[in-house]
Amino acid sequence: MDKTIFHRSENFESHATALNVLLNDLAVPYQEGDTVGIKLHWGERGNKSFLPPLYAREIVRWLKGKRINPVICDTSALYSGGRRTGKDSLETAKEHGFDGDYLGCPVIMGDGVDSRDIVEIDARYGHFDVVEVASIIKKIDGFFIFSHFKGHLESGFAGAIKNLSMGFASRAQKQRIHSDAYPILKQGKCAKCGTCAxxxxxxxxxxxAGEYPEYDLDACIGCAQCIAMCPEVALKIFWSTxxxxxxxxxxxxxxxxxKIIGDNTLIVNALIGITKDCDCMTGNNPVIAQDxxxxxxxxxxxxxxxxIRLVGEDVFSGAHPGVPWERQFAYAQEIRFIENS
Ligand code: SF4
Ligand code: SF4
Incomplete structure (x- = not known):
């Protein structure tokens, strides 16, 4: 089905109501008794822009009202911080209010607490023959992909596509997706503060001490943390291909x-608190569009x-000039991920 449903809400008081109206408008692909994973991002430790757990709780209530068993899930992150290991990530989730008691359902790591509960699935596309993802995609009956729609340093925007790809990828797969990006230093801007290191x-x-930073491109995993955290904006992305x-x-x-979960999955993007960068970022993350x-x-x-249409293409192009995010839509058509995108 190519249809989308939109419910406007421009302030905090109306967001939960708008979400509930939208939920009740969706055609539900799940059966009574199914276990459904609500895939979301509970925010990096120190991040302030993640969606508050209130909305996930509304989705949990809605699913339970249909006698469906929800679980909230995410996967371990590539970079150091509060989500690299399953244990740390679950602690961060709790600190951010994603607590089973509050939400009314379990909060779990889709790739296991040791990040090793992963499976290889067929891709057979130009870059990947297979991709390695959290095994939860084969363990439960359906998914609800709930994404905070916002900007992103490397992909221009981040929503459902990114939540499905990077969001389900194993740590190794995340690195394979990132492997074309490296930092490049603009010395004139660098204050030699050491944050990137x-x-x-x-x-x-x-x-x-006293020198400019150096980057070992053989060791670099292209995670872009240094680029995002540089206070002087002295680093930009260098694309190796x-x-x-x-x-x-x-x-x-x-x-x-x-291909595996599509028949039993719903997609909802929250176009609220639309920030320049993603919820992996700590520090200042400015809002770039109104709710x-x-x-x-x-x-x-x-x-x-x-x-993208509702927020405005210019918003993302302005926030991340030169990032060819439009390629995602053209390529989705080329590989027949979607027809007539
Ligand atoms: S974080 Fe930025 S300003 Fe600081 S040393 Fe690294 S490149 Fe220079
Ligand atoms: S140099 Fe920058 S992009 Fe490369 S691994 Fe380190 S933080 Fe990530």
Whole structure:
């Protein structure tokens, strides 16, 4: 189904109501007694822009009202911080209010607390023959992909496509998706503060006292933490192949996951608190558009495309100039992830 449903809500008081109206408008693909995973991002430790757990609780209530058993899930992150291990990530979830008692359902790691509960699935696309993802996609009956729609340093925007691809990918797969991006230093802007070396999860960014930082591109995993956290905006992304490769890899991983879960999955994007960067980022993350409401539907590409239309293409192009995010939609059509995107 190519249809999307939109409910406007422009202030905090009306958001939960708008979400509930949208939920009741969706055609439900689940059966009574099914277990359904609400896949979301509970925010990196220190991040302030993640969606508050209130909305997840509304989705839990709605599913339970249909005699469906919800679980809230995410996967471990690639970089250091409060979500790299399953144990840390669950602690961060709790700190951010994603607590089983409050939500009314379990909160779990889709790739296990040791990040090793993963499976390889068929992709057979140009970049990936297979992709490695959290095994939960094969263990439960359906999914509810609930995404905070916002900007992103590498993908321009982040919504349902990214939640399905990077969001379900194993740590190794996340690295494979990121592997074309490296930092490049603009020395004139660098204040030699050392933040990039401090945040690098693999020691690829180093700094001798009084010198400019150096980046070991063989060790770099392309996670972009240094670029995002540099207070002087002295780093930009260098793409080792084409800038489009990252966009295409994201789409391939999402399409591979969708082949498995698509028939029993709903998609909802929250177009509220729309920030420049993603909820992995700590520190200042400015809001770049006013609250709009919720978009729901039955295909991630359709829902993301409608979300972009509602927020405005200029917003994302202005926040991340030069990032070829449009490639995600063109490539989704090329690999027949969606027809007539
Ligand atoms: S974080 Fe930015 S300003 Fe600080 S040392 Fe690294 S590149 Fe330079
Ligand atoms: S992108 Fe930056 S932070 Fe990430 S691994 Fe490479 S040098 Fe380190």
């Amino acid at each position: 401090d945040v690098c999860p693999v020691g690829a960014a180093t700094m001798a 084409s800038e489009s490769a990252f966009q295409e890899k994201l789409v391939e991983a999402a399409a591979a996951v969708w 709009i409401g919720f978009v729901g539907g039955y295909h991630p590409v359709t829902v993301d495309r409608e979300s």
